[in-house]
Amino acid sequence: MFLIPFVVAFICLLLFFIYMNYSLVYKRTRYIKKMRGERENWRELLSKDFSYLSNLTAEQLSVLLDKMAIFYCEKDWREEVSKDQRVLICALACLPLINRNTNFYPSVRSDFEDFSLSDWVKLNKLQFEKEVGKLALKELKGQFVELSLLYLESPRRMKERDPKSFKILNHYYRFSV
Helix, strand or coil: CCCHHHHHHHHHHHHHHHHHHHHHHHHHHHHHHHCHHHHHHHHHHHHHHCHHHHHCCHHHHHHHHHHHHHHHHHCCCCCCCCHHHHHHHHHHHHHHHCCCCCCCCCCCCCCCCCCCHHHHHHCCHHHHHHHHCHHHHHHCCCCHHHHHHHHHHCHHHHHHHCHHHHHHHHHHHCCCC
């Protein structure tokens, strides 16, 4: 008799977390469907103005476009930012997230329009440390951002020039090379 309120509370808490997870997945799926019509325009724009596109496979590009749709819909944009600028910002922000389960930079809600790729990569440093470890971060000799930029620019070239750093970063970013 004494345990019944605790069991009921536990079940309610469990159901709450299941609901929250389900609603987030459902909401993000709706964002992807909502932006499906923009994919071809985005692909064209990225092929002109996004140099990192050449290193992506067709599957990675599709995942990037899906993540961009979520990022595009979830963030608060300044009115003066054009749609094309938004697309390029989304591409920069989502490039490091292609093969990652993520919450799309929860600490960044607005005023991110001037971020460069290095700023987005810096925001991944703490997550890298948690997932891969402090030792791996030390092995990069304080150059996580610089080496990540090289990796994202051309994983193949980095694999040839610096296989040790490539192996560490590839464990985190998981680009197919």
